[in-house]
Amino acid sequence: MPTETRRTEGLLARLARFCYGRRRLVLLTWIVGVVAVSILGFGYGAAPDNDFSGGDSESAKTQELIEKHFPEQQGDTLTLAIKAEKGIDDPVTRLKIEKVLADLAASPITGPVTSPYQDKVLVTQDRRFARVTIPLSDKEVEKSEVKPLVDAVKDASDDSVTVALGGYMAEKAETPPQGSAESVGILAAAVILFIAFGSLVAMGLPLVTALLAIVAGLALTKLLGHLFPAPDFTLVFGAMIGLGVGVDYALFIVTRYKDSLRDGDEPESATIKAIDTAGRAVLFAGTTVVIALLGLFVMGQRLMTGVAVATSITVLVTMIAAVTLLPAFLGFTGYKINSLRLPRRASRRNQEVSAPSQERHTLAERWAAVVQRKPLVAALLAGGILLVLAAPTLSMRLSQPDASVQPHDRSSYISYKILSEGFGPGYGAPLVFATEVGSKDADLRPVVEAVSKTEGVAYATPPRVSADGQAVTFTAFPTTGYQDEATANLVHELRDDVLPRTTGGEQVLVGGPNAATIDVAEESGSRLPLMIGVVIAMSMLLMIALVRSVTIALQSAVMNVLSIGAAYGVVVAVVQWGWFGPALGFPTAMPVTTWVPMMMFPVLFGLSMDYQVFLISRIREEYQRTGDTRVAVARGLARTAKVITAAAAIMIAVFTTSLLGPDVAVKQGGLGMAVAVLIDATIVRMIFVPAVMELCGKANWWMPGRRAPKATPTPTPPAAVREEARV
CATH class of the missing domain: 3.30.70 (Alpha-Beta Plaits)
Incomplete structure (x- = not known):
């Protein structure tokens, strides 16, 4: 490329050129950096703080x-709950109970154990129920040390006597790890990418880029935990969000790269163009997510501040990976981006090559035309659906999960049931x-x-x-x-x-624990509107800076709030009202976990802005080319429908896999975010956006002190593809 042309390149274009040309150095730097940070983070990171x-x-x-x-x-304690059908004084029953008490007292992690046979306060009047508080030793007890006690007590139960251990540590000890949920999410993302691209190579690039970024981001999260303590669900949420945005950001860039190859560009120029266009949108979208997450600072809660910092770091690392590591990978693949593709897609690809460019997304364009013919009806219909879905939000109650909402086969739930039956339901809420x-x-x-x-x-x-x-x-x-x-x-x-x-x-x-839960819930509920306002204001400023339109920024904010409100409503209906709750992994109806709405809003607002950025960027390009809003919306929707659908499908798959995990609070968050992305990619993007933009017309591009962007009609380049790009 001539020197003068290089001098006119922007910062992103120069960065892409450097990463492409020095791809071995960039890849080596990333690998060494990820390994080093992982050793430090996972080896010396801070323990989670759930207080x-x-x-x-x-x-x-x-x-x-x-x-x-x-x-x-x-100090932590365990509670032994006892239910004896014949009463605890039955000789055979007493032998079993005293054996359990002796085993608990002999454990190196427990303190003195007071027998219910020595203190009548610990036994109900009918002598069928008893409780024993077991102090844990002064040293820091790990849940792995408590798990054998929980299992041993549970195994001691039979038809005549039921014994179970409860308490915070018992509940934590028997809660299984997240397990294969993340693996299922990765597999689902791989399948969707393979369907979208039809090539194993094109599928692998977003996944590898995202996974390297996530590992580095989570390791940094552990290190930052020393300065900003965060609860144990942070890593799970960080992994979900990082995987979703990481794959999506790489997907947008790889899609733009493939389009440039299809239009006849060399791999290097295609990489530079992809980073300079899609990469720019990625940085704006990622920055929006980070700003939205940092809105959690407004909540004034120490641990939510830790969550904000941790998840922001993960998103930030995925952004950096998308514009540095991915160009290096593209340098290695070149024209082989379509290698190892599905045989059945070859004929479809040849049809796309011979067909005019504008005919490749006829379904999306036709749909946009349908919406644009009756824009007011479409806007009212979409808005009505969102408002109906959001209605349950008005009855939302916040709390923290306790033993009563755990799966019914767990010892902590059995202990809760025994104590509630014998000593009253309020025994667990002192x-x-x-x-x-x-x-x-x-x-x-x-x-x-x-x-x-x-x-x-x-x-x-x-x-x-x-x-x-x-x-x-x-x-x-x-x-x-x-x-x-x-x-x-x-x-x-x-x-x-x-x-x-x-x-x-x-x-x-x-x-007490119950009053503390009530106080935190009420404080969170009172501060939530302030956080929402701050996140909306900051995101709108960023959107205005990108699209140079106050109208579109306002449209985006209103639509995003409606879609998030609808997601809140679905969460309330499923979790609090119990609709389809058992089928989705919620053992019983329960209030929404306090931190879930706080976490959902900034994440979803940022992700919704992601899709808006990619869609509006294309619409603005088409408007500058044609000067016709209706044509620009239709073509912009057509050009982005496939990639946004794939990106949304990946997000939905990743968030939905949280329902496979054991943590009911994480399940609530995953369900809400999956529903919000589904609503955003369908009702909002496919109906609301084209309808509202059609109604606004040229007012879409209003900016104080500035005229609407002028059209500079340019012919659409022919869909020429090099022979090498077909390999």
Whole structure:
């Protein structure tokens, strides 16, 4: 290429030329970098942090007070639940129970075990149910150490007595790893790519690029965990999002590369053109996703900040891989991009070569024409469908999963059922009360009595004074369970009415795991609109910078919010209302997990903007070529329909595979994102976009202080393909 032409190249074009020409160096750098980061990240990365408490909530203040004055109450515990059909005093039953107790006491990870035969408080009046709290040792106990205890206790059950271990560590110990879900997602992506490209080589490039980027991104996530702690679901979500966007970004670039080869370009110039066009859209789209994810900072929650940083890093690495590693791979493949292709596609390819370029997507163009003939009807129909799907969102309740929503064959669920049957459904939702006092003689009995008489409280324990005489605590058990809305209402009644009336000037705080869940859910719900506003505003600014149109940026924001709202509604209907829940892997109806809506919105808004960027970029190119909005929309839709459909199918497949995993919260997120992508790729892209753009006409390109882009008609290049490109 002449020197003058090279000087006029943009930064992306020069980067593509460098990566193509120095492909061995680029590939070696990537391999060495990924290996080094993986060794550091997976070897020395931070452990996950699942403590969502903290902040200024009342439950957080309660926890701080208890940690300060009741240090002996700290540490994880297990709960042994016992149900004996003939009563625990039956001689044969007693031998079995005492054998289980002895085995638990002998474990090196447990502390002293109090037998229910020694403390009548641990046994129901009919002597059929009993409970034992088992403290874990002071050292950091791994779930792999708890799993043998869970299995041994479960195996000790028979027809006469049922025993099961519950508690946070027991629940974690028996939750299987994500397993083959990611592998299934990769396989599904490979199949879709093979169908889209019809070539093993073209299929492999996006997959290899995405996988290398994901490994590096997840390793960096582990390292950054030392600065920004994140919960254990972060890696699963990071892998899903990274795989989805990584494959999609590479798919867009490879598609543009193949188009350039088909139009007669050399491999090097085709690579440069692909990076300079599709690569530019990838950077804008990826930046939108990153900005949307960083909107989680607005939530003001320590762990969600960690999630934002971790997932943003993964997306950022996939972007870099798409514009550096992929050009290097294209340098190695050259004209062989179509090698190892499906035999049945050869005749179809020859037909495409001999047919005019504009006839290759007749179905999409005809569909666009149908929508454009009745744009108002189409827009109203699409909007109506989205609003109907979004309607359940109005009844959304937020909470955290507990033992009651786990699969029914797990020990933690069996323990929950036994304790609920014997001690009431509120046993698993204790409310912890605490207050600082002036002396050991402080009398909190009137408060305990008032709490005990409150409707919805089953019973309360006597008050206990701390060893330093500066604090008092007691526990109350509701008549309703952890996930019941009535329990949340009870917490508010106690805080807002009962305690202020009873305590006078003393401040009695209400905390405990259940109250903490309620506080986090309400704080998240109150901050969610702010995060949504920030994400929309930042993404619109980026969209305006790309397409130079306020109108299209507004259209994109409104459509994306509607599609995400529809996804929220489907999640509520399936998860909270129980529609098709068991068929999709949800054991029972449950509230939506607190972090799921927070995580879904920025991810989905960013991904929706991805498809909008690729579609609008092509429409804008066609408008500049023809000056006709109707023709531009039809041709832009036709040129992008196949690749957006393939990209959406990959996203849907990757997100849907989360339903194969064990974590009900991750399943909720995966379901919601799969539904949102499906809606976005069908109702929004195929109906809403062409209808609304047809209605707006030239107003689509409105920008303050600027005229609509002028058309510069250019003839469409013939579909010439080199003989080598057919190999």
